[in-house]
Every structure is written in C-alpha cells, then in structure tokens.
Amino acid sequence: MTAQAFNVLRLGYRKGRDPRITTHLALVSRALGATDFLLAGDEDEGLFDNLQSVNDRFGGSMNCEHVGAGLGWLKRFSTADAGDGEPGVTVHLTMYGEPYRSVIPRIRRDRPVTVVVGGAKVPSDVFEHAHYNVAVGNQPHSEVAALALFMEAWFGEGGTERHFPEARLVIEPSARGKAVHDNERDEESEDSLT
C-alpha cells in the first residue's frame, strides 16, 4: 500500500479578507503532511507563490491548486473519482460534528482523503456530501487549530517531526536562540523568520 493522497480543501476563500488565515491553513497542511492544498473561492497567485517559496526554502513538494467554487470538485471526489476512478473519503471539520478522536479510527486509510475546512458560511451540501462531519471540540475556536489537531491525530505524534526532502534551510532545535543550517552555503546562520 503506497501512501495515499491527503488533500486539504479550503472552501469559500475571499481574497481581500482571508489571506492570513488561509496562508496559515496552507502552512499547517504542508508542515503536518498534506500532499495537496486546494483553494476554492477566489483565486490568489500571490498566496500560492508564498507557499512555493516555503517549499523552495524548507523543502517538500506540497501541491497547491485552485478548484473553482469547490462543491463540484468535492462531489466528484466523494462519489465518483478521487483521481483513480474510485471515490475518496471526505472529512468535514465543523464545530457541530462528532468528536475527532472517536471518528478517526473508523475512517479507512487505503483511499485518498480530503479534509474540508469551511469558510464563513458552509453550504448544507457539504454536510451532506462529507462522509464524516468531525468536530475538534464543540466550542467556537479556529479552523487553523482544528486542522492542526485533526492532522496530528491522523498522522500520529510524528506529524510535527517530519523531515522535508530537498530543504535548503533546516532549523536545528535549540533551547536558546535561532539556529538555522543553510545547506546551500553549508553554514550555520541566524535567520529572521518567525
């Protein structure tokens, strides 16, 4: 069994209003092991360029793609074709759903997965098309936090300790200060990223 695709689908993106939250969603997707980040709603080349620049510096190859309004893509993925002619598994993160820790063990792992993260208003179709409506706590908090907690529970504790192939910059864990190894220059350096 090869590793399955793990997509994160961000619905209802509004370019003027959501860039930072959506950038955080994409960076969490990358850092915790998604293969694809799919943006529905407005297009945003600048956001994708940012993410490509993170791949270029810190490694990895998460793919970013715009998928129109998203519902058509989601319906096709859930019911017909996850890329290989068979349906995939869809998990919708919502504060109204079932507790994620009890749902995750019920989800099959031999098919591509799409985690759906809503925008301001989620169409009721999404609740219908999703195979699982999953809550990370039934309190209002943050789709960024919900995605991170779900993915970490899905991939296990190693989710946050990944090594990314072809990284130019590698951060060395440190009790004090910032230690960055630049593989291109083969030197340790300070870096202003936070």
Place this chain on the structure above:
Amino acid sequence: MTAQAFNVLRLGYRKGRDPRITTHLALVSRALGATDFLLAGDEDEGLFDNLQSVNDRFGGSMNCEHVGAGLGWLKRFSTADAGDGEPGVTVHLTMYGEPYRSVIPRIRRDRPVTVVVGGAKVPSDVFEHAHYNVAVGNQPHSEVAALALFMEAWFGEGGTERHFPEARLVIEPSARGKAVHDNERDEESEDSLT
C-alpha cells in the same frame, strides 16, 4: 494543589493587521483551557468584546487583559511575581525551539504558566527570559496551530472535550447538520455559527 493559572500572552499585536489571527489565538486559548488571555501591543476593545460575547453564549470565564508592550509583564512574571509573590513558568512557542513533546514532561505544574506567542518580530529578550523555548515542529506554520497542539499536549486529550460552566448555547455532537441546545429557551435549534 488547586488548578494553576494558565496564561497565553500574545506579543506585538497590531490592531490593523492581526485581528483575525489574534481572535483565533484567543478562542483557542479559551476552548483548550486557558484562564487568562493577555494582549501586548495595541489595545483593542472590540476584540475583547467579541471574546466576552463568546463567554456569554458558550460559557466559561476566560479573562482578557491588555498588558502594555508585554516584556515588562513577562519579566516580572518569570523572575519575580506570578501573582502570589513567586515567579511563574514561561514557555515561549517558536519554530526554533526544542520539540514540545520532549519538553512538556520537564515543566513543573505546580506554578502558574504563561505561554508566549510571538508577533512578527520577537525581541531576543523573550528567548532569554523564557524558561523554555519550545517548537511545535521546526517548520514555518502557524502560531494558532502551535498554541493548539501545545495546549492539547499539556492538558491531555480532554483539552478539546471541556464543558464550560454557565453556557447558554451547547452544541450537541452530530454526524449530520447542526444541533444546538439553547438552555435559556430550553429548546433545540439551528444556529448559523461556523
């Protein structure tokens, strides 16, 4: 031993630029069990009103407070007085730090804790004053995600399954749709919150 204060200190808040990220940080703090959310940088009454409104509807009593630039508060808390005349424990979340899962078991739990979440540029003083510089993965991602993963690891899996006292609205976990119990009206209802 009574439950200790658990503070989240958000440094470098800029009113025009960060409201949504900072709101997410505060909502995650509340949902996962912080007693206090401390805002350093710009003041923002509207942001605090929003959080109070969440407490009013969904219960709980997380306190919100503005603490000036934050470094003075942090130094006092870390070295002199966590509210009872003795120093507290300070944990700084940074992508440059040591892996959180290996650090958490070393942190004492009988003293008030402050988790520091940086803004765009974190002064080097923070790295110095923090008792622990802790990374939730050494990849660039999101302070919202880092806070959520740290708090969930700190409080255990129950972190996301809290019950909040004096809640008016209680969400009933559901495989399909939105089920909200309104304790004031003593009825089930649909709600447009996402």
